[in-house]
Amino acid sequence: MTTSQGSPGTPPSAQPRAAKLLLRKRLTAWRAARIIATVTVSVTVIGGLLITLTDPTNFPNIGAGLWWAIQTVTTVGYGDLVPTSEAGRLVAALVMVIGIGFLTVITAAITSTFIEAARRRVEGDATNEISAKLDRIGARLEVIESGLKGGGAPQS
Numbered sequence: 001m002t003t004s005q006g007s008p009g010t011p012p013s014a015q016p017r018a019a020k021l022l023l024r025k026r027l028t029a030w031r032a033a034r035i036i037a038t039v040t041v042s043v044t045v046i047g048g049l050l051i052t053l054t055d056p057t058n059f060p061n062i063g064a065g066l067w068w069a070i071q072t073v074t075t076v077g078y079g080d081l082v083p084t085s086e087a088g089r090l091v092a093a094l095v096m097v098i099g100i101g102f103l104t105v106i107t108a109a110i111t112s113t114f115i116e117a118a119r120r121r122v123e124g125d126a127t128n129e130i131s132a133k134l135d136r137i138g139a140r141l142e143v144i145e146s147g148l149k150g151g152g153a154p155q156s
Helices: 014-023 029-054 062-073 086-149
Strands: none
Touching (some): 029 062, 062 086
16 A cells, blocks of 8 residues: 555655745745745846757857847847757747736735735725624623622612
């Protein structure tokens, strides 16, 4: 019978270790944005290097490859440098998709921060009101209890 860890003697897969590393702390919008930004920068640099290797005709040096990767990942895409080889187009597609994901997650993180701050302000006011009402109710209950213990009618 095999367990979820795999058969004895086989090393654990890298996927659970990566998941544990990423999920070690609570995932917040800013933490997700940092992860996506790290991945995006890595993909930009790797994409710039790969495009130079896969399409050396259009990207004769690393500088041209990195310039193309930066303008592609930021979705600017001037069109002055375009991959023509199949491998180059595959690299371009990956850089484009990750660039769009990066912009989406960063925008969502910023929006989430604004919404959370507004929610805390609104809930803070409501929580203060509820707390004050509970304090008044508690004070009234103390008066009632002291009146009942004293045997007389409660005083207001």
